[in-house]
Amino acid sequence: MSNYNECILIVEDDAQIRNFIKYSLEKDGYKSLIASNAQVALNLIVSEQIDLVLLDLGLPDFDGMEVIKKVREWSEIPIIVISARDQDKEKVAALDEGADDYITKPFSATELLARIRVAIRHLYKQGMKDIQTTFSVGDLKLDYDKHLVYLENMKIHMTPMQYNLLVILAKNAGKVITTGFILKEIWGANYGSDTQALRALMAGMRRKIEKIPSKPRYIITEVGVGYRMVDE
Secondary structure, eight states: OOOOEEEEEEOOOOOHHHHHHHHHHHHHTTTTEESSHHHHHHHHHHSSSSEEEEEEEEEESOOOHHHHHHHHTTOOOOOEEEEEEOOHHHHHHHHHOOEEEEEEOOOOOHHHHHHHHHHHHHHHHHTTTTTEEEEEETTTTEETTTEEEEEEEEEEOOOOOOOOOOOHTTTTTEEEEEEEHHHHHHHHHHHHHHOHHHHHHHHHHEEEEOSTSSSOOEEEEEEEEEEEEEEO
């Protein structure tokens, strides 16, 4: 059940799906508002206290990608895309525009609620980011002030690039981070799209923090999209 009684905006033109989502949210303790097109959604985001947006991309007035772009001009409100578009390039594009997560239709209420909990946890962590000096998940711990990494209370040596990659993922725990975003953050905007160096960097880091690198516990590969640091 929700502990904060957050208000979630459902942006979906299919009444059956919209009603299913609304029922699932309210059963779990969330408030909800609905919008059947992009313009109504934008108006509600501006005028109401919305904590999270569930966004379909195929809207009748204009594409959901445009909603993401417009909202990201002035707000960091969590956006979870819910779409029938299942191509990797569509997912990458939505995440690169600023979406926090992407769920492909059809989906279960259990999956949806789990993704919402992750996004809301990230929202509250963002609100405390100025005082957060460490990150912990399982037996892995990062100390941002000292630039140190611990596994099972043992200090782990990281190269500067491995540490930077780990910090990017840790500070966005629970979110899918695209390979394109990581390449720009680590190697710069002019690096290009060659992911070979990133794969090698990831493999080296996993050997240091994962007991079984081929079955990672902490950093999950989202095939065709990027990587995600678990947050629980």
